[in-house]
Amino acid sequence: MTKTRKDEILHDHNQDGIDRRGFLKCMAWAGTGALCVMQGGVLKSYGLSRLAESGTAAKAGELSFVQISDSHMGFNKPANPDVAATLKAAVDKIQALPAPPEFLLHTGDISHLSKPEEFDTVDQILKSTGKEVFFVPGEHDVLNDDGKQFLERYGKGSQGAGWHSFDKQGVHFIGLVNVMNLKAGGLGTLGHDQLEWLEDDVKHLGSSTPIVVFAHIPLWTVYPEWGWGTEDSAQALAYLKKFGSVTVLNGHIHQTMQKVEDHVTFHTAASTAFPQPQPGKADSPGPMKVPAEQLRSVLGITNVSYVKGRQALAVVDSTLA
Amino acid sequence: MRRGVWIGLPTPILAAAIWLTAGSHGFRVNAQQSPVTEVKIDNFSFAPAAITVAAGTTVRWTNRDDIPHTVVADDKSFKSKVLDTDEKFSYTFSTPGTYPYFCSVHPKMTGKVSVQAGQAQ
Numbered sequence: 001m002t003k004t005r006k007d008e009i010l011h012d013h014n015q016d017g018i019d020r021r022g023f024l025k026c027m028a029w030a031g032t033g034a035l036c037v038m039q040g041g042v043l044k045s046y047g048l049s050r051l052a053e054s055g056t057a058a059k060a061g062e063l064s065f066v067q068i069s070d071s072h073m074g075f076n077k078p079a080n081p082d083v084a085a086t087l088k089a090a091v092d093k094i095q096a097l098p099a100p101p102e103f104l105l106h107t108g109d110i111s112h113l114s115k116p117e118e119f120d121t122v123d124q125i126l127k128s129t130g131k132e133v134f135f136v137p138g139e140h141d142v143l144n145d146d147g148k149q150f151l152e153r154y155g156k157g158s159q160g161a162g163w164h165s166f167d168k169q170g171v172h173f174i175g176l177v178n179v180m181n182l183k184a185g186g187l188g189t190l191g192h193d194q195l196e197w198l199e200d201d202v203k204h205l206g207s208s209t210p211i212v213v214f215a216h217i218p219l220w221t222v223y224p225e226w227g228w229g230t231e232d233s234a235q236a237l238a239y240l241k242k243f244g245s246v247t248v249l250n251g252h253i254h255q256t257m258q259k260v261e262d263h264v265t266f267h268t269a270a271s272t273a274f275p276q277p278q279p280g281k282a283d284s285p286g287p288m289k290v291p292a293e294q295l296r297s298v299l300g301i302t303n304v305s306y307v308k309g310r311q312a313l314a315v316v317d318s319t320l321a
Numbered sequence: 322m323r324r325g326v327w328i329g330l331p332t333p334i335l336a337a338a339i340w341l342t343a344g345s346h347g348f349r350v351n352a353q354q355s356p357v358t359e360v361k362i363d364n365f366s367f368a369p370a371a372i373t374v375a376a377g378t379t380v381r382w383t384n385r386d387d388i389p390h391t392v393v394a395d396d397k398s399f400k401s402k403v404l405d406t407d408e409k410f411s412y413t414f415s416t417p418g419t420y421p422y423f424c425s426v427h428p429k430m431t432g433k434v435s436v437q438a439g440q441a442q
Contacts (some may be wrong), residue, residue, distance in 0.1 A: 113403060114403070186429075284386075286364065
């Protein structure tokens with residue numbers, strides 16, 4: 001990856017610190033363990049060989065947390081016969097981070113079949129981090145019981161199907177639920193009640209408050225043919241329009257992907273269990289089988305840090321390899 | 322249609338009826354008489370996605386995917402538990418009509434059962 005050293009700002013015609021070619025390269029690498037940093041409007045990309053440099057920035061940051069997603073505990077098919085082992089590898093990765101995260105976000109599909117023992121196993125593995133974990137459900141966590149078990153386990157202090165918000169060091173976090181009451185032929189749904197709650201939740205906040213939204217299904221339309229989007233996400237984003245910095249973190253599609261639209265950075269995390277194909281690159285979004293020795297290079301965690309005074313948060317993916 | 326007969330019965334009687342019909346031959350006592358049409362769930366789709374059957378036919382769905390799916394009528398008139406790999410769900414269609422359904426986990430997956438009048442062969 002020596003050529004990555006040249007991939008920061010190659011051209012800066014507008015003198016705005018943003019190089020579109022560099023940005024595309026950054027996106028192209030998202031699936032191979034690249035690191036994308038956007039701070040104060042300046043986007044930089046690093047290969048994993050240069051993680052040490054980002055570590056310096058992370059140490060100076062005032063808040064650092066890790067997103068994990070799609071652990072699918074209970075899955076045992078060829079794409080990954082041991083999802084507990086890879087979740088443990090994710091925990092090891094978290095514990096080896098140069099700047100320890102303050103807490104973890106899990107963006108859903110904790111379990112594969114909503115079985116109590118599956119949730120128990122995940123809880124047990126994540127407990128070893130010693131960190132507080134905030135959850136939103138994936139569709140696999142609310143099977144058969146309309147999410148009752150999820151709420152009992154993880155929904156303390158939440159509203160409706162588990163949506164909630166909290167503040168950490170000046171950053172406002174909003175956990176949304178878009179996997180309930182899905183309609184035939186449709187995408188993820190937030191629903192009227194949750195949207196009303198969201199509008200009310202952010203009303204009192206100043207526009208300079210950094211916002212982090214996390215939900216299972218992407219809140220931007222990645223690939224509607226496979227249901228990779230949320231019907232009413234535009235309404236949710238409209239309520240967040242006034243804020244200068246919005247970071248949206250999702251899972252569900254088992255691969256990293258990033259998009260920046262005005263003041264909003266959308267990012268999807270890798271799974272800790274198995275990869276899924278790129279949009280439209282297979283007959284269906286089913287689990288993708290890769291050679292066993294490559295599996296951990298397509299699974300991962302996402303480390304996010306916020307530096308006070310900088311506009312956007314740094315979102316860093318790293319693989320479990 | 323069993324459901325139709327039982328609507329309005331007080332819960333204790335309904336429970337007793339279920340207990341009695343369950344017996345040693347399984348829940349669906351008339352399963353032997355009704356013809357069965359198979360639908361496979363494969364690659365995140367129902368195959369065939371649209372079927373036409375005679376009233377009284379039992380449709381049996383089998384999940385062939387590595388990922389769990391469900392079979393849920395758009396109007397919720399029938400609804401499977403989540404089906405893991407190779408698990409099956411059966412439902413007997415007694416009343417003519419069109420029954421669109423979907424997978425409530427992956428709602429892009431849709432199918433349709435058209436039930437025609439006349440006794441199944």
